[in-house]
Amino acid sequence: MEPALSPIRSHHVAVIGAGPAGLVAARELRREGHSVVVFEKQKQVGGTWIYTDEVESDPLSVDPTRSVVHSSVYRSLRINGTRECTGYRDYPFVVRSGVSESRDPRRYPSHGEVLAYLKDFAREFGIEEMVRFETEVVKVPPAAEGEIGKWRVESTEKEKRVRRDEIYDAVVVCNGHYVEPRLAEIPGISSWPGKEMHSHNYCIPEPFKDQVVVLIGNSSSAEDISRDIATFAKEVHVACRSNPADTFIKQTGYNNLWTHSSIECVHEDGSVVFQNGKTISVDIIMHCTGYKYHFPFLDTNGIVSVDDNRVGPLYKDVFPPAFAPWLSFIGIPWQVLPFPMFELQSKWIAGVLSGRIPLPSKEDMIMEIKTFYSTLEFQGIPKRYTHRMGNTQFEYDNWLASQCGCSETEEWRKEMCLANVVRKEAHPETYRDEWEDHHLISQAYQDFST
Ligand code: FAD
Numbered sequence: 001m002e003p004a005l006s007p008i009r010s011h012h013v014a015v016i017g018a019g020p021a022g023l024v025a026a027r028e029l030r031r032e033g034h035s036v037v038v039f040e041k042q043k044q045v046g047g048t049w050i051y052t053d054e055v056e057s058d059p060l061s062v063d064p065t066r067s068v069v070h071s072s073v074y075r076s077l078r079i080n081g082t083r084e085c086t087g088y089r090d091y092p093f094v095v096r097s098g099v100s101e102s103r104d105p106r107r108y109p110s111h112g113e114v115l116a117y118l119k120d121f122a123r124e125f126g127i128e129e130m131v132r133f134e135t136e137v138v139k140v141p142p143a144a145e146g147e148i149g150k151w152r153v154e155s156t157e158k159e160k161r162v163r164r165d166e167i168y169d170a171v172v173v174c175n176g177h178y179v180e181p182r183l184a185e186i187p188g189i190s191s192w193p194g195k196e197m198h199s200h201n202y203c204i205p206e207p208f209k210d211q212v213v214v215l216i217g218n219s220s221s222a223e224d225i226s227r228d229i230a231t232f233a234k235e236v237h238v239a240c241r242s243n244p245a246d247t248f249i250k251q252t253g254y255n256n257l258w259t260h261s262s263i264e265c266v267h268e269d270g271s272v273v274f275q276n277g278k279t280i281s282v283d284i285i286m287h288c289t290g291y292k293y294h295f296p297f298l299d300t301n302g303i304v305s306v307d308d309n310r311v312g313p314l315y316k317d318v319f320p321p322a323f324a325p326w327l328s329f330i331g332i333p334w335q336v337l338p339f340p341m342f343e344l345q346s347k348w349i350a351g352v353l354s355g356r357i358p359l360p361s362k363e364d365m366i367m368e369i370k371t372f373y374s375t376l377e378f379q380g381i382p383k384r385y386t387h388r389m390g391n392t393q394f395e396y397d398n399w400l401a402s403q404c405g406c407s408e409t410e411e412w413r414k415e416m417c418l419a420n421v422v423r424k425e426a427h428p429e430t431y432r433d434e435w436e437d438h439h440l441i442s443q444a445y446q447d448f449s450t
Contacts, residue, residue: 008354008355008356009353009354009355010033010034010035010354011034011035011169011170011353011354012034012035012037012168012169012170013029013034013035013036013037013168013169013170013171013172013353014036014037014038014039014137014140014151014153014166014168014170014171014172015029015036015037015038015039015130015171015172015174016038016039016137016140016171016172016173016174016175016297017038017039017040017047017173017174017175017176018038018040018042018045018046018047018122018127018131018133018174019045019046019047019048019049019118019174019176020046020047020049020118020331020338020339020342021047021174021176021330021331021338021342021345021346022038022040022047022172022174022330023038023045023118023121023122023127024088024121024339024342024343024346025172025174025330025342025345025346025349025350026038026127026130026131027125027127027346028343028346028347028349028350029172029346029349029350029353030130031350032350032351032353032354032356033354034170034350034353034354036130037130037132037168038127038130038131038132039131039132039135039136039137039153039155040131040132040133040134040135041070041134041135041136041137041158042070042133042134043133043134044119044133045118045119045122045127045128045131046114046115046118046119047070047071047118047176048070048071048072048073048176048178049071049073049111049114049115049118050070050071050073050115051071051073051074051075051077051111051112051115052069052071052203053075053203053204054069055069055201055203056068056069056200056201059195059196059197059198059201060181060183060196060197060198060201060287061180061181061198061200061201062181062183068179069200069201070176070179072178072179072199072200072221072291073111074199074202074203074204074224074225074228075203075204076110076204076205076224076228077110077111077224078106078108078109078110078111078432079108079109079110079111079114080108080220080420080424080432081108081337081417081420082107082108082416082420082441083107083108083109083113084107084412084413084416084440084441084444084445084448085337085340085413085416085417085420086114086337086339087117087339087340088121088339088340088342088343089340089343089344089406090343091121091124092444092448093114093117093339094445094448096120103116106432106433107432107435108431108432108433132155132157134157134158134159135155135156135157135158135164136155136156136158137153137154137155137297138154138155138156138163138297139152139153139154139297139299140152140153140154140171140297140298140299141299141300142300142323143167148322148323148326149169149326150167150168150169150326151167151168151169151170151171151326151327152165152166152167153165153166153167153168153171154297169326169353170325170326170327170328170353171326171327171328172328172329172330172346172349173295173298173327173328173329173330174329174330174331174342175294175295175297176331177291177292177293177294177331177332177334178200178291179200179291179294180291180292180293180294181198181200181287181289181290181291181292182287182289182290182291182292182309183198183287183289184216184217184263184287184289186216186263186265186266186285187264187265187266188265188266188267188268189266191267191268192266192267192268192270192272192285193268193270194266194270194282194283194284194285195283195284195285196284196285196286196287197284197285197286197287198286198287198288198289199215199217199221199222199225199286199287199288200291202221202225202286205228205229205231205232205233206232208229208232208233208284209232209233210232210233210234211233211234211283211284212233212234212235212237212280212281212282212283212284213229213233213235213236213237213282213283213284213285213286214236214237214238214239214263214272214280214282214284214285214286215229215236215237215238215239215285215286215288216238216239216240216262216263216285216286216287216288216289217238217240217287217288217289217290218238218240218241218242218243219288219290221288222238222240222288223428225286225288226238226257227251227254227257227429230251230254230256230257233256234256235256235257235258235280236254236256236257236258237257237258237259237260237272237274237280237282238257238258238259238260239260239261239262239263239274240259240260240261240262241261241262243259243260243261243262244261245261245275245276246261246276246277247259247260247261247276248260248261248274248276248278253429260274260275260276260278261274261275261276262274262275263275266282266285269281270282270283272285292306292309293306293309293311293332294306300320300322300323300327303320303322303323304320304322304323304327307383308382308383308384309383309384309386309387310383310384310386310387311329311332311386311387312369312373312386313366313369314329314332314369315359315360315365315368315369316396316399316400317329317332317333317345317387317396318330318332318345318348318349319349319352319359319365321362321365321366321369322362324352324359324362324365325349325352325353325359328345328349330342330345330346330349331345332387333387333388333389333393333396334387334388334389335388335389335390335393336389336390336393336396337393337413337417340397340409340413341393341396341397341400344397344400344401344404344406345400347400347404347406348400348403348404351403351404357403357404373386394409394414397409410443410444410447411443412440412443412444412447413444415437415440416437416440416441416444419435419437419440423435
């Protein structure tokens with residue numbers, strides 16, 4: 001294990017969640033000399049990568065009284081980026097020798113391999129000793145009303161039915177954001193007799209045998225699940241609002257899978273009418289329409305809020321100025337390589353908390369956030385895309401790296417990420433098994449070995 005850096009100030013920090021974000025946050029905070037408690041409501045580390053065939057009682061996941069299943073991973077899921085790009089920067093996602101469990105050595109392995117990697121990471125860096133498993137954080141208000149600084153963390157421990165109420169100097173929120181579903185609005189849906197569900201509750205294709213299924217969305221999930229289901233279903237139709245109105249395409253290699261434009265309306269007789277004029281009698285509509293940020297435990301008196309899926313105000317997607325640095329969020333940006341970004345955000349938070357890395361004044365942070373929001377508005381980008389990064393992710397990562405005194409994102413990682421996007425778009429069926437970027441793989445492994 002690496003020696004801890006000498007801290008300027010050490011704090012007592014609560015991390016909420018032991019998924020990929022919380023694990024690396026715990027490591028970086030401890031490296032910086034802070035004392036850390038990680039709260040994790042599940043029995044093990046790994047977050048969304050803990051696959052389960054349990055589903056929620058409400059297939060749409062809207063009933064607030066339902067018991068929530070955290071993972072959104074389905075049985076057939078393989079990662080959608082290369083393993084070289086996916087792993088943390090200083091703990092590469094390589095095939096490890098000497099591990100006893102059976103592993104998936106493929107370049108785009110299944111979800112189980114990611115979970116095994118995260119467990120290796122936790123073991124290697126002794127993270128589990130900081131984690132309180134089966135302990136859910138239920139409320140996080142400021143410790144003293146009107147005072148900025150410490151937080152009260154209220155948690156419940158499942159087994160012992162114990163409720164704890166503790167004070168921490170700082171809270172780092174790593175609760176994941178693929179749990180609370182977003183749904184499409186469909187004219188006529190209240191009287192449509194078919195079954196609706198969200199992809200959050202999708203595990204396996206067998207229950208769709210001989211059914212006519214419509215999936216709404218154009219994400220990786222819609223792409224993968226539609227192909228998965230097509231092996232059993234009678235017909236699969238993907239409705240995608242970003243497609244031109246007249247879109248009606250039969251997927252090559254399938255005789256039962258079509259892509260359409262969006263749904264225009266649905267009717268009492270079970271039919272679904274698409275914008276392209278096609279009408280189909282449908283058994284199931286699956287919303288593959290993504291998720292909403294959700295922090296049910298956070299009580300900031302409205303100072304930090306989620307508005308049309310904008311978590312704000314946040315300086316650099318991490319610190320709400322009013323509470324900085326005592327409250328922070330890891331993993332808010334999307335369309336990114338998550339693990340390397342979590343690692344840099346964690347280093348930044350740890351260094352800011354110890355006083356080693358300075359933050360701008362509250363006024364300057366607010367000013368920067370306002371300018372950013374105005375730029376989005378000027379560019380016509382809706383609020384709900386505030387945290388979408390895509391091409392700007394490496395600029396962001398490099399900014400974080402510069403704050404922390406780390407090296408910038410490796411050239412091979414940027415090029416490989418881009419090559420993956422292009423290949424995925426052009427060959428959605430085969431991009432996980434066929435590639436040409438062998439020179440980038442060599443560069444990555446050369447890097448990993450130094
Ligand atoms: P999570 O992994 O969701 O972990 C959050 C943790 O917080 C969980 O363990 C949860 O139990 C815990 N928690 C939540 N609330 C509380 C509470 N109140 N108290 C205590 N504990 C709490 N990323 C990739 O890099 N490659 C991929 O191929 C990829 N595919 C994906 C496919 C799907 C279907 C989904 C949903 C996501 C995919 N992702 C992928 C993104 C993935 O979410 C991230 O890789 C990563 O898991 C996010 O890590 P996290 O720690 O932020 O959240």
